[in-house]
Amino acid sequence: MVNLRQPRDVAQILLSVLFLAIIIIACLWIVRPFVLGFAWAGTVVIATWPLFIRLQKLLFGRRSLAVVVMTLFLFLVFIIPIALLVNSLVDTSGPVIRSVTSGEMTIPDLAWLNSVPVIGAKLYSGWHSLLEMGGSAIMTKVRPYIGTTTTWFVGQAAHVGRFVMHCALMLVFSALLYWRGEQVALGVRHFATRLAGQRGDAAVLLAGQAVRAVALGVVVTALVQAVLGGIGLAISGVPYATIFTVIMILTCLVQLGPLLVLIPCIIWLYWSGDTTWGTVLLVWSCVVGTMDNVIRPMLIRMGADLPLILILSGVIGGLIAFGMIGLFIGPVLLAVTWRLFSAWVHEIPPPATDPDVVLHELETLEDKNKQ
Incomplete structure (x- = not known):
């Protein structure tokens, strides 16, 4: 009895692959905002899992208590330092941004150059000679670029909010991963x-x-x-x-x-x-x-x-x-x-360590092929 092979339906195969690809891309597009937070959570949980298991044993085997304690620990380690850092950056950069945007920033005097031994006085004199030759013009040309750079840094504040959001997602996903x-x-x-x-x-x-x-x-x-x-x-x-x-x-x-x-x-x-x-x-x-x-x-x-x-x-x-x-x-x-x-x-097993043995085996094989 002859078995006739059924012809392949190429259109069906292509459409099936296309449909699966669309589903995968759509799913990835939906979860895209959560990928970074989940990746960080997975990394943190994998790295701290042995600590989590020990903590669970200390808490009489209560998984819920261990999850709460580890989540609070991650909050203290990640969220609070980030909040302090953002607050410090805002406090530090505030006066600089105000002076740049108001046009009050001027070229520094660099009076401390006089304290440099031997060459300090010459450096200070040369610096002020440069200012007298065109310091104000230099500052006029440089100030727009400083303002543009400052505006760019201010615009990056949105990234800080996004980073805080990813940290919050990291805490939520970490708690879920600890639990299951x-x-x-x-x-x-x-x-x-x-x-x-x-x-x-x-x-x-x-x-x-x-x-x-x-x-x-x-x-x-x-x-x-x-x-x-x-x-x-x-x-x-x-x-x-x-x-x-x-x-x-x-x-x-x-x-x-x-x-x-x-x-x-x-x-x-x-x-x-x-x-x-x-x-x-x-x-x-x-x-x-x-x-x-x-x-x-x-x-x-x-x-x-x-x-x-x-x-x-x-x-x-x-x-x-x-x-x-x-x-x-x-x-x-x-x-x-x-x-x-x-x-x-x-x-496969490693080769012989003695090169003479390897060469002898090769010569023997070549002699057999000649015969």
Whole structure:
């Protein structure tokens, strides 16, 4: 009996694929405002899940109490510092914006140049000679650009509100993920297994380990260094310590370190004549600037046994490619790819370590082919 193959209905296949694509795109478009908040919530929950489980055991196994405590903890860690930062930025930038918009900003006198040894008087005289030759004209040309830049920064206030909204969504999604974390994780693993079998499940588990490694080794290290550096700035009497602390967090996240902010502050303290606190901040900066060499590898090993260069490359590359969320996307992609590549390579036994043995086997095979 001959089985005749039924002709494929190409139109039906194309329309089915088109219909599925439309459904997927529509769903992604609907949930697009919540993606960033959910991504941050997933990252936070994955990184703090072991802490959450320990807290639940301490609270007599009550999941609801543990969720409330962890949500309050995230509120204290994220929302309150962000509110203080925004308030500090508004208070600091208010006088600058008013002086720029009113046209009262003038070129500074730089009288402190006279205190520079040997060349101070010449620098001060040269600066004022430049002002006399056309300082007002220079300021007239520069002021419109300053005003435009200031207007741009004022316009970015909407982004602050959007960021606060994402933080609120992060708190809500974090509470939901804490409450149903096991079910969500099992669903993701089931979907990955349906796509790629056991390797898909392994990729999801590895992604979770990589997220925890990055959160512990990179973010926690950056926060510790920045907070300790900010404490040193505040104690030493450096103004705008809060803003400098935020800048240090960013420089530490991109692996530039806190010294990029601390060294100019030390120079300023010595320049202003406060040598005592300048020396204290110098010693403190040496401790803060080198502590990441000890903390980061230890914390990364606690999250996942991954090469340090892989994590750091993923952090920097992900930050450039995807923004702040790239701090986690970059290392996760590199880690999963590296582990899958390593598993694929090790499916066969390694070659012989002695090259003479390999060459002898090759010669034997060539002799057999000639015969």
